[in-house]
Amino acid sequence: xxxxxxxxxxxxxxxxxxxxxxxxxxxxxxxxxxxxxxxxxxxxxxxxxxxxxxxxxxxxxxxxxxxxxxxxxxxxxxxxxxxxxxxxxxxxxxxxxxxxxxxxxxxxxxxxxxxxxxxxxxxxxxxxxxxxxxxxxxxxxxxxxxxxxxxxxxxxxxxxxxxxxxxxxxxxxxxxxxxxxxxxxxxxxxxxxxxxxxxxxxxxxxxxxxxxxxxxxxxxxxxxxxxxxxxxxxxxxxxxxxxxxxxxxxxxxxxxxxxxxxxxxxxxxxxxxxxxxxxxxxxxxxxxxxx
Numbered sequence: 001x002x003x004x005x006x007x008x009x010x011x012x013x014x015x016x017x018x019x020x021x022x023x024x025x026x027x028x029x030x031x032x033x034x035x036x037x038x039x040x041x042x043x044x045x046x047x048x049x050x051x052x053x054x055x056x057x058x059x060x061x062x063x064x065x066x067x068x069x070x071x072x073x074x075x076x077x078x079x080x081x082x083x084x085x086x087x088x089x090x091x092x093x094x095x096x097x098x099x100x101x102x103x104x105x106x107x108x109x110x111x112x113x114x115x116x117x118x119x120x121x122x123x124x125x126x127x128x129x130x131x132x133x134x135x136x137x138x139x140x141x142x143x144x145x146x147x148x149x150x151x152x153x154x155x156x157x158x159x160x161x162x163x164x165x166x167x168x169x170x171x172x173x174x175x176x177x178x179x180x181x182x183x184x185x186x187x188x189x190x191x192x193x194x195x196x197x198x199x200x201x202x203x204x205x206x207x208x209x210x211x212x213x214x215x216x217x218x219x220x221x222x223x224x225x226x227x228x229x230x231x232x233x234x235x236x237x238x239x240x241x242x243x244x245x246x247x248x249x250x251x252x253x254x255x256x257x258x259x260x261x262x263x264x265x266x267x268x269x270x271x272x273x274x275x276x277x278x279x280x281x282x283x284x285x286x287x288x289x290x291x
Contacts (some may be wrong), residue, residue, distance in 0.1 A: 041069030054134030058232030077243030175219025
């Protein structure tokens with residue numbers, strides 16, 4: 001059956017070429033499914049404005065498409081080298097009849113984080129939803145292979161930027177607004193070859209709870225989504241051809257997820273449908289438990 005979760009999407013990615021950072025959708029042999037042909041909006045985010053980091057590709061693109069089809073205008077941040085992917089995301093957002101503001105730059109730059117919020121509000125009029133999604137994934141063979149500079153850059157991109165963006169955004173967000181962070185199953189399962197990446201994702205999960213406690217009195221909800229292995233451009237950057245071909249085979253459902261399969265979780269957490277949800281980490285992992 002087409003809706004069998006074990007086989008409804010590709011179960012293998014043979015002959016996928018590896019990529020240098022930052023990784024591009026346009027360079028992938030097997031293109032991810034971002035919900036371009038499947039996501040149907042219900043008007044859950046009418047007249048809202050969302051800022052999505054890493055919105056050019058992968059999970060960020062899927063969220064941008066879903067939010068636009070739910071009625072939201074979207075600003076997306078991304079690295080300058082990802083311009084081609086960002087342009088494609090904008091095309092899908094505009095096809096949904098919504099505005100899409102492109103904001104290239106590096107989240108490791110603290111001034112850039114503040115500028116992202118300021119430009120979103122100036123050009124789109126407000127900010128209702130902040131999706132902290134961008135991430136740098138680092139791999140290691142052993143402790144001796146962990147590069148100190150790379151480690152600091154990973155925390156700067158994955159953790160410090162989230163705090164800076166929340167700090168800049170929260171004063172401008174009205175009660176009912178939402179912050180959604182992308183963590184990972186790695187926050188709990190912590191693979192031996194992903195020590196730094198897992199540590200950043202663990203920090204994000206804790207940050208989500210802390211921000212929820214801090215901002216609840218202002219009527220702001222803060223939640224996180226924890227993806228499992230998802231078919232995005234981050235995968236061909238660090239994984240070998242064999243790892244790419246068998247990505248997700250160790251999950252209970254036996255395959256990797258597609259970005260479009262995560263978008264409904266981000267819609268729920270951003271909309272009034274999730275009005276009593278805050279401080280949660282929602283697992284979308286193909287059955288891998290993270291609690």
